[in-house]
Amino acid sequence: MSRIAENIKSRRVDKNLTQQELADSLNVSRSTVSNWETNRNYPDLDTLIKISDLLDIPLDTLLKEEKKMVKEITKEVKKSAKRKWVLRIIVPLFVLSLVISTYSIIQNVYSVNKIFFPMEIGYAKEVSKPEEWNSIFFEEKDYLIFKNIFWNKEITNSINNEGDIIMRVKDSKGNVVKEDLKILQGNSIILKDLKKKEKYYFEIKGSPGEYVVTFS
Template identity: 30%
Template sequence: MKIGQIIKEERTHRELTQEDMANEFFVTRQLISKWENDKSYPDLEQVVKISEYFDLPLDYLLKEDKKMVNELNFDSKKKKWMKYLIYFLITLSFYLVVSFFLISFYDGASLTKKDIEITKIEKILLPEKKLKNSKTGQELTLPEDIEYTIYFKTNKAFVDLSNVFGRELYTNEEKIVTQINTGRKIFGKKIKKGKISIRSNRGLLSEYNFEGDNTNINKDIYLYDPYKANKNIDWDNIPSYADLIASKEELNKLPLSKNKS
């Protein structure tokens, strides 16, 4: 005997209406009707409640209704997978929240020597050039100089090099200190190759008649490291806040390219 027929017989035997039973099981009258006409099946929890309500053994309700048993087995498996899915979504949400929290404190905007691999350095020759001081009318001679383009790649997490730029922080007679600033990105494709330039300051410095070695010639190039630096930076002690990425000996061996302009 199918479970729908059992429910109907037990209900009518006790002179209960479908409405009465629906109220007992906190379901609709229409659902009780579907159970009795085998158009729907109660779930496992409801089957247990039916067993207790009518004082019937569970095996009596289930043993002759194979379709009902298969439905319950399928429903049980579905609930199991839904449970796993909920656990997965909760775990994923947790990691996303943690990732957003960490990224807000993560310094991906400034790359250090250990974050990059230099793939190429291009050296451009700027020949000596004469010009006139716009303020005094005095003719000035810009000394020969060098500009560098440093190509590099990075595997640092969250770093996107689509908006990378270099900034010269400090220079003296022997060393140049530059900084690499980048964008940060959590999702989507990230650009991992970029370049920065070490520009010449000879025009600006000559314009204001600054003295000293204002060119990039015969100088080491250092990369600023914010993790090494402190609030009271001694700019003369470059190794305390920057790392050597290209020595003057290495740079002097590079072939020269003429300035296209």
């Protein structure tokens, strides 16, 4: 019988514990404890630490003269350290991959939304005289093209604007195709007969201030 088997058995007996009672405390089967005490196999490192605590026997005493067991534990510790090292690399890579995948999905959703739910926001920033026409700008351009069939051609006068607006629409040749369109503050109109893939220029009249007009 090995020294570790003797130590486990003798300390268990000293503590007036049956094999079943020790097994229950360690969450193992009685046959497992029996195998340790008959030298059929060894407890793993975590279980050895629990045995050391339960039987009040120092770990170095428990392992004394057990060179083979010490070698196995050393190998297990090295494997555990290697697993931790691998996890330190894999987990950040997994998180990074998840972030990239999420960003890609968001970008794809955004691209799909731009196709199926198109929207542009126009600005008239310097309306100063109610009787003058003021061009609506879309970022750096002063025109809008309805590029596909998914445009509703709905024009909304923001609730946060100065008030109602009067709008007119010109084509690329400067011809007025829609005029005197009144859009109440916070309301919208739909211009279904504006053509797809043609440039349109939008102008408004209104009370002095800045205006935001949404096209969808």
